[in-house]
Amino acid sequence: MNTEDINFAYRVRHALNEKLDDLPASTTDRLAAARQAAMSRKKAHVEVRVTSLATATAGGGGFMADPLGWLSRFSVALPLVLLVGGMVGVYQYEQQQSIAELAELDAAVLSDELPLSAYLDHGFNAYLETREQ
Secondary structure, eight states: OOHHHHHHHHHHHHHHHHTGGGSOHHHHHHHHHHHHHHHHHSOOOOOOOOOSOOOOSTTTTGGGGSTTHHHHHHHHHHHHHHHHHHHHHHHHHHHHHHHHHHHHHHHHHHHSOOOHHHHHOHHHHHHHHHHHO
C-alpha cells in the first residue's frame, strides 16, 4: 500500500470512531456479536512449509548451496545469447553470399573478352558499382 492509501484508511477509521459513542447499545451489542462470530470462523494460522535448503554459513553456501539455482539464472540470459548468436550467424552468411557474388562477377569480367570501350562506359561502371554493394 502506498502512503495515500494508508492515509485514507486512517481518515476513514477516524471518521467511523468519531460517531462510535452516539450508537445505541443494541447496535454495539450486535456489532460485538458479529465480530465474535467472524473471529470464531477465522481459520487457524497454518505453518508454511519451506522447501529451500537453509545454510548456516555467512556467505550463503556459495555456488553449490542451490545446485539448480544457476540454471534458473542462466535460463534468463539464454534467449538473449541465442538471439545475438543468430544475428551474428545471419550477418556472416550474408557477407559470404556477397563475397561469392562479387567473386563470380569478377571472374566473369576477367574471363570474358570485353572491348576496352566497355570499361570506359559509365553505364557498365555503374552496373559494377551496384553489384559490389
